[in-house]
Amino acid sequence: MPILEINNVTKEFGGLTAVSNLNLNVSEGELIGIIGPNGAGKSTVFNLITGIYKPTKGTIKFKGQDIGGMEPFKISKLGIARTFQNLRLFKNLSVLQNVKIANQTFAGYDILSAIFRNQKYKAQEKEIKENALKLLEIVGLSEFINEKAGKLPYGFQRKLEIARALAMKPSILLLDEPAAGMNPDESLELMEFIGKIRKDFDLTIILIEHHMEVVMGICERILVLNFGKTIVEGTPEEIQNSPEVISSYLGEVVQDDTENN
Numbered sequence: 001m002p003i004l005e006i007n008n009v010t011k012e013f014g015g016l017t018a019v020s021n022l023n024l025n026v027s028e029g030e031l032i033g034i035i036g037p038n039g040a041g042k043s044t045v046f047n048l049i050t051g052i053y054k055p056t057k058g059t060i061k062f063k064g065q066d067i068g069g070m071e072p073f074k075i076s077k078l079g080i081a082r083t084f085q086n087l088r089l090f091k092n093l094s095v096l097q098n099v100k101i102a103n104q105t106f107a108g109y110d111i112l113s114a115i116f117r118n119q120k121y122k123a124q125e126k127e128i129k130e131n132a133l134k135l136l137e138i139v140g141l142s143e144f145i146n147e148k149a150g151k152l153p154y155g156f157q158r159k160l161e162i163a164r165a166l167a168m169k170p171s172i173l174l175l176d177e178p179a180a181g182m183n184p185d186e187s188l189e190l191m192e193f194i195g196k197i198r199k200d201f202d203l204t205i206i207l208i209e210h211h212m213e214v215v216m217g218i219c220e221r222i223l224v225l226n227f228g229k230t231i232v233e234g235t236p237e238e239i240q241n242s243p244e245v246i247s248s249y250l251g252e253v254v255q256d257d258t259e260n261n
């Protein structure tokens with residue numbers, strides 16, 4: 001059974017169809033990329049999977065359970081975590097506090113224990129701190145635990161956001177443009193990093209990305225969206241050789257990259 005099954009999902013906003021009849025089955029451990037021009041519906045797909053939006057039509061199942069339209073916190077508790085296109089760190093809190101907060105949200109305090117700061121609370125606090133430190137070590141941020149998150153170089157902030165998502169102990173990790181704003185060296189390092197956490201945490205990963213070298217370099221399967229519809233789905237090689245993709249998307253990206261350089 002696939003870990004995630006998206007069947008005929010459509011999302012409409014008034015007269016606009018952001019996602020149209022989307023079908024996607026994801027097997028456990030897969031690394032899937034979603035690409036497409038701006039406004040193609042990529043982030044809407046993530047918002048549907050994480051419960052921010054309710055599908056207008058269709059079903060989304062996680063480990064066989066229908067999660068379409070379920071509250072986001074319930075979906076994250078079930079095991080789907082995400083990062084955002086625009087970083088959502090607490091910039092004035094330390095790196096450690098940022099991960100601890102994610103962990104605390106996940107663990108869920110017993111209010112009375114928290115107010116009276118009893119043994120149970122202290123034990124929970126200790127565990128949360130240890131988990132956060134372990135995660136920060138894995139993502140290579142141990143030496144920055146006391147730095148303010150907002151002061152970290154951009155690439156490290158992205159890693160911190162991933163560490164926060166990992167604190168939710170997910171089985172599926174959704175990464176929304178993890179390489180945004182990174183230079184080619186940082187992107188390359190990020191690719192290795194994503195491969196490492198996938199292995200270390202037994203993750204299934206879906207990522208949205210505009211950096212083609214990242215998508216083509218690490219994804220086993222790629223879904224190309226345009227105007228909310230799947231144009232092609234296939235291996236990186238199939239995607240790169242697809243005439244529809246070249247005309248509607250890859251050509252545009254090459255042009256964008258040249259403009260940015």
Ligand SMILES: Nc1ncnc2c1ncn2[C@@H]1O[C@H](COP(=O)(O)OP(=O)(O)OP(=O)(O)O)[C@@H](O)[C@H]1O
Pocket residue numbers: 013016017018036037038039040041042043044045
């Ligand atoms: N809450 C919303 N209300 C109305 N329209 C929306 C909403 N969210 C998304 N849309 C529209 O749905 C379409 C798909 O948007 P979406 O953000 O999913 O695209 P995207 O592929 O992620 O784009 P980008 O690469 O620019 O992030 C766009 O036309 C967008 O304006």
